Amino acid sequence: MPTAVVAIGGNSLITDAEHKSVPDQYAAAGETGHHIAGLVEAGWDVAVTHGNGPQVGFILRRSELASHELHDVPLDVCGADTQGAIGYALQQNLRNDFVAKGLAKSVVTVVTQVEVDANDPAFVKPSKPIGSFMEEAEAFRRRDEDGWDVMEDSGRGWRRVVASPQPMRVIELDVVKQLLAAGVVVITVGGGGIPVISDEDGNLVGVPAVIDKDLASALLAELIDADLLIISTAVEKVALNFGTPEERWVDEFTLAEVKQHLEEGVHFAEGSMAPKMRAVVQFLENGGKQALITDPPNIERAMARQTGTWITA
Numbered sequence: 001m002p003t004a005v006v007a008i009g010g011n012s013l014i015t016d017a018e019h020k021s022v023p024d025q026y027a028a029a030g031e032t033g034h035h036i037a038g039l040v041e042a043g044w045d046v047a048v049t050h051g052n053g054p055q056v057g058f059i060l061r062r063s064e065l066a067s068h069e070l071h072d073v074p075l076d077v078c079g080a081d082t083q084g085a086i087g088y089a090l091q092q093n094l095r096n097d098f099v100a101k102g103l104a105k106s107v108v109t110v111v112t113q114v115e116v117d118a119n120d121p122a123f124v125k126p127s128k129p130i131g132s133f134m135e136e137a138e139a140f141r142r143r144d145e146d147g148w149d150v151m152e153d154s155g156r157g158w159r160r161v162v163a164s165p166q167p168m169r170v171i172e173l174d175v176v177k178q179l180l181a182a183g184v185v186v187i188t189v190g191g192g193g194i195p196v197i198s199d200e201d202g203n204l205v206g207v208p209a210v211i212d213k214d215l216a217s218a219l220l221a222e223l224i225d226a227d228l229l230i231i232s233t234a235v236e237k238v239a240l241n242f243g244t245p246e247e248r249w250v251d252e253f254t255l256a257e258v259k260q261h262l263e264e265g266v267h268f269a270e271g272s273m274a275p276k277m278r279a280v281v282q283f284l285e286n287g288g289k290q291a292l293i294t295d296p297p298n299i300e301r302a303m304a305r306q307t308g309t310w311i312t313a
Contacts, residue, residue, distance in 0.1 A: 114193025
């Protein structure tokens with residue numbers, strides 16, 4: 001059976017500012033899971049990855065509010081927490097869909113570590129904002145007392161920043177492969193994976209960092225020799241000249257075209273489509289066959305080539 005990696009964003013579990021609660025996120029996970037179940041029903045083996053940015057932010061905020069009474073939650077533990085919670089929501093919804101469809105399929109969440117290089121340049125100059133905005137005095141206190149890196153964020157206040165290193169190795173890869181080979185749908189590399197490094201003795205140690213979810217998903221897709229990488233996002237297709245009168249939705253790109261647009265730096269915004277396109281490039285340059293970008297409700301239509309943006313090598 002062909003294998004697909006489906007990467008869904010953490011923001012896709014929060015439909016709007018009024019629907020952030022756990023039940024709201026569970027319902028959103030169910031809607032996304034329904035379309036993934038359709039992919040499984042069509043005969044694909046599937047590994048599901050997901051973002052966790054908003055959810056980690058919620059944990060950090062709770063930790064800040066409770067700091068007068070409880071200990072802080074380290075960032076790598078936040079990643080583990082969200083892998084479990086988001087995985088649970090997706091896992092239960094998918095299982096219910098499989099039962100409803102009469103599919104003899106199992107689904108499981110794997111708490112996944114992803115190794116990064118301790119000497120990655122990203123650790124020298126952390127730039128990924130996390131957590132709540134702070135007053136300058138509080139930011140400097142956390143810098144001096146807790147060793148945080150902090151920066152002023154676009155005139156809105158101060159925030160903690162951490163490194164976003166390149167993913168190198170999926171620690172639980174063999175387990176993921178075994179589960180997929182057994183026909184199990186696997187939820188893995190949540191939030192880009194829990195970032196870990198190897199110490200001098202070869203032991204793994206968690207680090208305060210954030211791995212890009214799409215790059216980790218591309219690495220996973222490469223390592224399991226996936227036939228397809230699906231990046232599920234907020235738009236049905238990718239556009240050139242997005243948000244301008246010249247906006248044009250694109251059905252298909254070649255790898256060369258995507259690389260050219262990334263180099264030009266005009267069409268794909270850094271905070272939006274550029275990271276996704278870089279992940280696609282990574283996957284295709286390392287042996288991947290094709291990638292698809294679309295939103296969750298249109299996954300099944302996109303697989304029938306009725307919508308979505310396809311990228312081929």
